[in-house]
Amino acid sequence: MHASAWEAGLDVARAYAAVHGHCLPAASTVFDGYALGVFMKNARQGAKRARENAVRRANGETGVSYAGELSEARREALDEIDPGWCPEWDIVWQRNLRLLMAHVKAGGTLPARPGEVVVQGEDLGAWIAAQRAGWGELRRAQQWLLESIGVDPDEAVALRPVVRSKADRGDQPRRRPTVPRPRRPSPGPAQACRVRQRRRGCGRGGRPDGREAGGHGSTTPAAEPQS
Structure with a gap:
């Protein structure tokens, strides 16, 4: 990169850091009309290559x-x-680390749950929870940095409060208690006998009133009244 272009990018990086407290913009960041994210991404790539090549040279390559x-x-x-x-x-x-460090340095406390502290679009509570969940995958230097600002890997972060339904909140009217229906009393011997007779009559195609199914009356003529 030409010296003048480098100095221009350096000036924007300096201004960005003064506003945000760090110079860690995302690759898509444009600040003051300048593609600072691309500038810093390229600078990091060049620095990492220089670091890797220095190790290779030190190893005798x-x-x-x-x-x-x-x-x-x-x-x-x-x-x-x-x-x-x-x-x-x-x-x-x-x-995220730098934002959390700045938050604590300013007198803030570590967020106890996701969504509690969001800075520059970063949810610091959710980020802390993710670090605790993947603590074993972090480098020792990363673990030390987190511990230095009070992050305890064994402490669980509270989950978001569960939004209760209307029924849970009592907004819906209460249901009337279910009243058990009274049981019918057991039939006596005479009534049980009549029930069995009606069932037998229906089973033969008859009707409970003694008439045949499909007929207009009983097949047995009615007795004449006695004088």
């Missing part, structure tokens, strides 16, 4: 090209703006 490396002078210039601008881990992780 020869012929390692300097192409694509960010010079030591430019790395130091960015270090003056933000010493943590090029971490060894994910840039999103570093940004």
